[in-house]
Amino acid sequence: MRIVLLGAPGSGKGTQAHRLAERSGIPQISTGDLLRAAVARGTPLGLQAKAAMDSGGLVDDALVLGMIRERLAEPDARAGFILDGFPRNLVQAAALDGLLAELGQPLDAVVQLEVDPAELVRRISGRRSCADCGRVFNVLTSPPPSGAAAVCPKTGAPHRLIQRPDDNEATVAERLRVYEEKTRPLIAFYQSRGLLRVIEAEGGLDAVTQRLAQALAAPAAARAARRNAPKRAARRKPARTAGRRRPAVRTAKRRPARKKAPVRAARKKRAASLRTRKAARRRR
Numbered sequence: 001m002r003i004v005l006l007g008a009p010g011s012g013k014g015t016q017a018h019r020l021a022e023r024s025g026i027p028q029i030s031t032g033d034l035l036r037a038a039v040a041r042g043t044p045l046g047l048q049a050k051a052a053m054d055s056g057g058l059v060d061d062a063l064v065l066g067m068i069r070e071r072l073a074e075p076d077a078r079a080g081f082i083l084d085g086f087p088r089n090l091v092q093a094a095a096l097d098g099l100l101a102e103l104g105q106p107l108d109a110v111v112q113l114e115v116d117p118a119e120l121v122r123r124i125s126g127r128r129s130c131a132d133c134g135r136v137f138n139v140l141t142s143p144p145p146s147g148a149a150a151v152c153p154k155t156g157a158p159h160r161l162i163q164r165p166d167d168n169e170a171t172v173a174e175r176l177r178v179y180e181e182k183t184r185p186l187i188a189f190y191q192s193r194g195l196l197r198v199i200e201a202e203g204g205l206d207a208v209t210q211r212l213a214q215a216l217a218a219p220a221a222a223r224a225a226r227r228n229a230p231k232r233a234a235r236r237k238p239a240r241t242a243g244r245r246r247p248a249v250r251t252a253k254r255r256p257a258r259k260k261a262p263v264r265a266a267r268k269k270r271a272a273s274l275r276t277r278k279a280a281r282r283r284r
């Protein structure tokens with residue numbers, strides 16, 4: 001399964017991609033996570049990306065594309081992948097198309113997570129993640145559980161909740177603006193390729209996960225239909241062509257022939273009997 005999750009910041013792409021990856025065993029590839037890791041490690045790529053990320057803008061396409069190309073070449077991505085936060089503009093979407101064509105691994109589906117803008121802001125302002133395992137919580141809508149479940153799987157201690165530096169009000173507004181301008185056009189891009197599914201991404205996490213699973217089941221059915229289609233098409237096409245065209249041509253040629261023949265024969269017959277009758281009269 002090779003899929004892209006599309007949606008505004010705060011639409012839940014990361015959370016749903018994580019759940020889907022756990023269930024299906026295929027990797028979640030989040031350019032936001034990869035970039036944050038590069039920033040945290042202080043790599044040259046991270047240093048270049050940081051300013052754009054802090055301001056809520058997009059990181060340079062060449063940089064992100066290089067990073068994605070490397071990540072998709074890793075062995076775990078051969079079984080499929082869930083792209084989260086990539087592509088984010090038309091240049092990246094076209095480059096992804098090219099890259100996947102090279103690899104002979106086209107996308108199976110693109111799912112757009114739809115959320116009301118007011119809800120997006122509420123979600124982002126309550127968002128916190130564990131500094132150690134990266135798990136995302138929301139202090140307003142899905143706080144970390146208490147008791148044993150509250151323990152971080154990495155440290156064995158309670159989750160250490162931090163707020164992302166770009167989850168502040170001014171940066172969020174810019175990220176939403178950039179989404180509308182650069183990323184929203186991808187909806188039409190993927191719609192025109194027949195890959196787009198749109199799901200309502202408000203309500204409980206489980207309900208959204210279920211809608212996502214349903215949306216992904218639809219392309220699986222379409223794929224199965226496509227797999228059978230060439231055989232059926234090969235069988236049907238000549239038959240259809242024959243069914244539609246040949247009779248039209250044939251009837252056009254044959255009908256006059258069929259009509260004319262009896263008329264001519266009847267005329268000949270009548271003329272012959274006239275001649276016979278005239279000859280008989282003459283003999284009399």
Ligand code: ADP
Binds near residue numbers: 175
């Ligand atoms: P969100 O979807 O909540 O905005 P992400 O974690 O996906 O968060 O991205 C955080 C930031 O990382 C973005 O605001 C942007 O600066 C950068 N980023 C992530 N993915 C891309 C990408 N595909 N192209 C350019 N910049 C990206």
